[in-house]
Amino acid sequence: MRLRRSRVREGVFSSTGFRIRAARPTAATPPVAGWAERVAASLFFTFFPADCRICGAPLIEISRLPVCESCVREPQPLCGTFCSVCGEACDFPTGLNIGDTRCRICRKAHPPFDRAVAYGSYDGNLRDLIHLLKFDQVRPLAPVLGRMLADTIRALEPTLPPGTIAIVPVPLYAKKKAQRGFNQAEAIARAALKCLARPSRFERRFELCGGVLLRSRDTESQIGLSRRQRRENLRGAFSVCDPTPILQRNILLVDDVYTTGATASECARVLRRAGAGRVWVATVARTLKIPDVSAVSSAISSATSDDLSWRQSRDDNGELASVS
Ligand SMILES: [Zn+2]
Ligand SMILES: [Zn+2]
Numbered sequence: 001m002r003l004r005r006s007r008v009r010e011g012v013f014s015s016t017g018f019r020i021r022a023a024r025p026t027a028a029t030p031p032v033a034g035w036a037e038r039v040a041a042s043l044f045f046t047f048f049p050a051d052c053r054i055c056g057a058p059l060i061e062i063s064r065l066p067v068c069e070s071c072v073r074e075p076q077p078l079c080g081t082f083c084s085v086c087g088e089a090c091d092f093p094t095g096l097n098i099g100d101t102r103c104r105i106c107r108k109a110h111p112p113f114d115r116a117v118a119y120g121s122y123d124g125n126l127r128d129l130i131h132l133l134k135f136d137q138v139r140p141l142a143p144v145l146g147r148m149l150a151d152t153i154r155a156l157e158p159t160l161p162p163g164t165i166a167i168v169p170v171p172l173y174a175k176k177k178a179q180r181g182f183n184q185a186e187a188i189a190r191a192a193l194k195c196l197a198r199p200s201r202f203e204r205r206f207e208l209c210g211g212v213l214l215r216s217r218d219t220e221s222q223i224g225l226s227r228r229q230r231r232e233n234l235r236g237a238f239s240v241c242d243p244t245p246i247l248q249r250n251i252l253l254v255d256d257v258y259t260t261g262a263t264a265s266e267c268a269r270v271l272r273r274a275g276a277g278r279v280w281v282a283t284v285a286r287t288l289k290i291p292d293v294s295a296v297s298s299a300i301s302s303a304t305s306d307d308l309s310w311r312q313s314r315d316d317n318g319e320l321a322s323v324s
Pocket of ligand 1: 056
């Protein structure tokens, strides 16, 4: 069963199997329960939905997440061959100059950011988890997605210049943020920063710079637009209110999803025009034109600007370790 759309209340989403089963009629339960019991059971299921919102399996652990453990663990890091700039999956033809690991689009015109990286492919459970956070306001999922983003940032970190990197979440239009109650990019960035604070060597490496970049128009509906139309649609949508916190600073732009890169490019262009240094992009997920390369193992693939495919995997402590 795929993701079911309904609004979710925050709070404890599951209970023990005992309490759920106890409230359901069984062979031993009298057919007509007392009204108090029925009201209690009805209230219980109203406030404590018992099934995973992705696969429908009964939730048997007490948790604030309306998603089972296996659905949370299912998204895997990308593994394959990717453009060293935009991170698009690439099937480089034999005979191509091996030093040039950029995709056709990036060879034609380098985007205004240095490099974009993502944790996983925007499909399956990862897309469902992002949608639950974004559209159903299941905010306890921010730390889950934040951990994925933190893994990606850790892998990118050795390629970043020294000094503190300013983390700038892609902003939402104010009205949209008021409707949603939060900006998912900022919630994920905050959660990732908490993960990055351990080990402490990353504590001062990254610093959240929220509120610097503003979105003055609602541009979220870009479905069906071509790459060029998306670019036009976004022109003038972002601005920097006070450039002081980002002047000559290196920026890591953070968002939940990278699709065509039009949003990331426009944000990077505006930040650099306002006086920022270099800009990198990190997202939880990205769409891939060659879906097969997203099928994976426990490895994370991420290319440095001049090295196409060094890989990393987790050791027993959950730390990332280079394997090739
Ligand atoms: Zn599930
Ligand atoms: Zn590219």
